[in-house]
Amino acid sequence: MTASTRDPRSETPPPGGGLRRLDAEAVRRDFPIFAARSEDGRPLTFLDTGASAQKPKVVIDREADVYSRSYANAYRGVYQLGAEVDDAIEKTRESVRSLLNAGSADEILFTAGTTASINLVAQGWGRKFLRPGDEILLSVLEHHANIVPWQMAAQATGASIKWIPLTPDGRLDLSNLDQLLTTRTKIVAVTGMSNVLGTIPPVAELAHAAHAVGALILVDGAQSVPHAAVDVRVDGIDFLVFSGHKLYGPTGVGVLYAKAELLDAMDPVFGGGHMIATVGTTGSTWAKAPAKFEAGTLPIAQIIALDPAIQYVKELGWDAIHQHERELLTATHDRLAAIDGLKILGPAPEHKGAIVSFVMDGISAQDIAVLLDLRGICVRHGHHCTMPLHDWLQVPASVRASFGVYNTLGDVERLCKGLDAVRKRLSRSRGVV
Ligand SMILES: Cc1ncc(COP(=O)(O)O)c(C=O)c1O
Structure with a gap:
């Protein structure tokens, strides 16, 4: 059964409207x-x-179907099979754009997962723009994937890390935020939902506060994206990352959403095929995003099978x-x-x-x-x-x-x-x- 023809898994609304219940x-x-x-x-x-x-099953079937009926490398061949793969990957990109309400599908990059996405930002943006004396603001709730890449970026650039403390019940203690978040802060990197306590930080409020001092905000959506609608434009999120495998999708594929102007300014982290505009013996120039950050062969079948996972939760x-x-x-x-x-x-x-x-x-x-x-x-x-x-x-x-x-x-x-x-x-x- 495909995502579009499957039985509805939520009961129809009661007469007079009201919330559908999930069966x-x-x-x-x-x-x-x-x-x-x-x-x-x-x-x-x-x-x-x-x-x-x-x-x-829709996800499992789709991934198998790619290998059985519609497989070739992406963005390489002009032949029909290759074009089908390109279209299917772009279909998923558009589904992710719509899921996050991003302004453009070019702001959606495919990575290997949340960890890879955060490392990409910490290196591609952090190593280029952080300077000695700059600060990175994290919370005590963070997963190591949203700590270690920043420690590495701080070590490489001379920036330092500050921590948002917690209230006794495990929420972010924002009572001294104005002392933690200052013009020295260049980025706030917080989870959208703690993978241990379940705490949901006030992301929109933090984004607003970050922007007021000229800082950016990265939201680690590994846990939040599978559980609630997100709107990167309404919430003012600069970078949002998540993993396909936690959203009922395949392993090996993740997402980095970043505002277009940030992707233009960032350096690519991996060099190789597909991410270039020109390559000469004395140097190379980059393609525009998303290709600029998608060097080498993508996890083709996994990206394509992420689409039915997104449709499944949306349904x-x-x-x-x-x-x-x-x-x-x-x-x-x-x-x-x-x-x-x-x-x-x-x-x-x-x-x-x-x-x-x-x-x-x-x-x-x-x-x-x-x-x-x-x-x-x-x-x-x-x-x-x-x-x-x-x-x-x-x-x-x-x-x-x-x-x-x-x-x-x-x-x-x-x-x-x-x-x-x-x-x-x-x-x-x-x-x-
Ligand atoms: C909040 C959070 N961030 C990051 C990660 C890392 O995700 P991945 O292993 O898919 O890169 C996880 C995984 O458990 C997580 O829960």
């Missing part, structure tokens, strides 16, 4: 892995969408996705709060997206994850690539349950029962009870 059981049937991994009758309880989302509808994930989030908070010795990290549900991280008294995060796995429940444990955040939390590791469109209240129930059982088993064996 998660029907959505699950769109994702082959759930049937494939439930053959023993035990449902797969996949609560690690924050790490990577499962794929709907479900952001309002329906939001309402569904909010229901799961609230239920998880309510149920986990009743488990003895369990502490949820981060803010209340109204300040966060569909991620719940927690620790349990006297039980390691790894033990919890291993014991839940025995019950078919997939959660992530560790520092989740956020060591500065875990230092701030004063825990070495946490357990994370992250939700997607295919999760149900049954998944929440199985997680909570599993955690009850973990607590009873380990507390007893350690003589705590």
Whole structure:
């Protein structure tokens, strides 16, 4: 079934209008892995969408279809097959443009993922424009992918990094923003949604404040783009990055949105085929963006199969996705709060997206994850690539349950029962009870 002919997975609006509800059981049937991994009758309880989302059949089929019926290198051949590939890649570029409400498809670059996109900005923009004494403003919430490239750029240019602290409940503490964000600040780089606490920072407010001192803003949308509509023009975002694989799309493809004038000013990071206008023995000139930043062979099939992933979430509808994930989030908070010795990290549900991280008294995060796995429940444990955040939390590791469109209240129930059982088993064996 193609994205355009598939059954609607959101119930039709009730008479008189109102919000469509997402039918998660029907959505699950769109994702082959759930049937494939439930053959023993035990449902797969996949609560690690924050790490990577499962794929709907439309995405899997499209990627296979490229290799089976419509494959050639992109932007190389004038023959029909090559032209089909070029058109399909440009179709995805236009879908991403529309998803983000960017002004032009030329502002959409394909990369290998969020990490690659941030490195591209830190090198292509940072190394060219940062000077000694300049400041880069990050938040304590950031994933290592939005820290380490800036540390590398700072080291190379003599710029320094400042940190937006957190409130006790894990939101950005903006009470001293005017001291942190000054004319020395050249870029603010913040997550659109924390991959651990679920915190959603006020991106538009930060963009406004950054622009008021002449700074730019980069939003790490790895977690936020799959959960909520984004409008780079309304929010005033200069750079926005995300990964296809967290948006129910293929691995190996990511996006960098950047305003056209920034792409004109930036240096390319990779040199090679496709990114040039001219090459001579004494030097080369660059093509215009996006080609300027897309040297070499692109992840062709992955880019093409990102399009049905985008259409899939758009068809479900952001309002329906939001309402569904909010229901799961609230239920998880309510149920986990009743488990003895369990502490949820981060803010209340109204300040966060569909991620719940927690620790349990006297039980390691790894033990919890291993014991839940025995019950078919997939959660992530560790520092989740956020060591500065875990230092701030004063825990070495946490357990994370992250939700997607295919999760149900049954998944929440199985997680909570599993955690009850973990607590009873380990507390007893350690003589705590
Ligand atoms: C907030 C955030 N930023 C960046 C990344 C890195 O994404 P990728 O590994 O797809 O480059 C992740 C991945 O978990 C993330 O959650």
